[in-house]
Amino acid sequence: MSRSARERTGRRGLLSGLVWTAPWWLGVLLFLAVPMGMSLYISFCDYPLLQPPVYVGSANYAALATDPVFHKVLWNTVLFAVLAIPLGTVVAVLLAVLLNQRVRGQGFFRTCVFVPTVVPLVGTALVWLWMLNPEYGLVNHGLRAIGPVFEHINNGIALIIGHRVEWIGELAAGPKWLQLPGWAVSSLVLISLWGVGSPVVIYLAGLQDISEELYEAAMLDGASGTRRFWHVTLPGLSPVILFNVITGLIGTWQIFALPYVLMRAEQGPGRSTYFYTMYLFDNAFRYLKMGYASAMAWIQLFIILALTGLVFLVSRRMVHYRGA
């Protein structure tokens, strides 16, 4: 085949490929790239939606640097992520390991853990609203029942450090979970565990992938159950943990619906349940500050990218890929 014929065939192949993939790349271009480009431009504008954008340079970014509400939502989101991701990961891994044991009713237990994740979010929020009710809620009922235990612990601590720890005392009496700033984020972290079923399923799949031979070898070497967990299960599960941590990280930075429903669209006591995406939404659609909201969206994107990069970097020596 001559060179020109090859070129013709190549061009035709490229054209054909572009046509067949057009739904995807046109979609990405029109519904992702163009809006993102516009959003970047708008982040440098004052744009109240109803009037044309006016270029204001970096004013929106500068204003964010001194906006106390922005700082508050940033802190709330970081705090939530720092509490919810490790706790969620530990609970999910432990549950997955438990559910991986060959016991009678294994399917039933697995179903029990997964079922809460299919409950609609609004229903979940309403149920938890009552569960966390300071007077009649199940959580405080349980805490009050074991309240004397907390009191003994607190008395012991008082002997050591010279004073009682206030929050342990509150825990013993049953905290005002959603009514006081100090407890509101903890409540959301607690509720976030309700959806632990999804990562558990992924961890379960990951556990199936760990070779039985490794466990057998460890047993032959005399490794106890705990050692096998630390030296076989966890390293084998590490790529899955990394995946779940990263998706969890992205999810926590975008938390919106649960606090929105739970707090009835309010910002919570002392804005303690007011998160980044909620403030972004308010700026865009309630305060009509679309430029400001766009600047927030870009900062959010860079934070998520940076944190994801950081997690990859830190995890390089901790994650063990099969065959690597």
Add this chain to the structure above:
Amino acid sequence: MTTRGTIGVLVIGVPALALLAFGPRGRYGEPPGRTVVRYWEKWAGVEGQVMQRIVDRFNRTVGAEKSIWVEYNAVSSIEQRTLIATAGGDPPDVAGLYDFIVPQYADQGALRPLDDLARDAGVDLNTLKPVWLDICRYEGRLYALPSTPYTIGLYYNRELFRRAGLDPDRPPETIAEFTECVKRLTLSDAVTLSNGEQGQRIVQAGFTPSTAMLGWWTWVWPCFFDGRLWDGQRCLIDAPAGRAAMHWIAELRQAQGVEPMLSFEATSGAIESAQNPFLSGRLAMVFQGPWLSNWLARYAPKLDYAVAPFPSITRERRNVFASTDVFVIPAGSRRPREAMTFLAYMMRQEVLEELCREHNKLSPFRTPGPNFYATHPNPHVRVFDEMANSAYAFGYPPMPMWLRVLDELKQMLNVVLAFPERTDSAMETAQRKVDEIVGDYRQMAARRRGGTP
């Protein structure tokens, strides 16, 4: 196909086909030759059905005569959708919004002024009570028409008044009397805490301004101390009336008990439920609108209650909070005259009063129609209606940056309710932030107009 597959197809397919053949039908489109007026409204359910009935009647009568067809659409998050549709250049021709949003949208140029349109369509604004028109105006221009107005009054449980030794025929008229009533109507039980200490549990509260317990209007309290929140230039949080109101709330809170009240408020059910604390007799007095009687009739038909204006600092000046849902014509509407023809029909007294009565709201007219009170579902509608005549009735502050300000005011009230000892610092913080918000808005407005910020 296997037997199981065939059964599966039949189980899903037959009902689907039956649904297609005999299931509900969408509404038929407009008759040919009619100009379509798109009307977006927030009302769904029973309220939406009433409006749909009126729209259908318009389409059969005036609409047929003038070749107009109104297409009614119930839309959730109406203000945001109207805003986005307006920004996108394809707004509805008529939208049913809330009054507090009107200054913001009017200031941004999102609403069409209605003065000329209303006059040309023959709408007689003089038949309406002045308070409703004032609410619909922004900077002297009419941007909205009242649809379903309401005032907010003090519902009080007469039986609980009797039990507390209060006269149920003499509701409190001043803040001092009201405070005394609240204290006498707040009852608590002694409880033993896990550390063995004695605590207090509220079993019945006289009143609370908390958002958690039907206190929907977090910003109104200075107005009952004869203050107003906005003087056109500055938000007056730290004015004497504002200070007096917040300190009153803080002192009341401390008298009732902060921690027990927070726990008590967390037990509140929604207004439309049997756990509504006023309906269940756990809250003796509540600041609410005429619609509460819907739920009273459904969940507590035997509750002995009455309604009075909310007390003010003095007996002489009766401050009344008045608000209304509104009709607007968005700026980009392509059929404003046809839209106004529909609104002119809506503003006919018999039509609008039918809507207001069935929505359990007030009549916006100076002289309500002969049957309005007699057929109204709220037995206390005359009290609410009379309140709208007060010379000291007030609406939402006409601030174009209101939603941002409101969020700060909510935060301030929440701090006062949870930490009454921090009242002064909460007020200072709120005042500073609100001043910044107002300044920020003015700066942006000036920039958009091409002037110097």
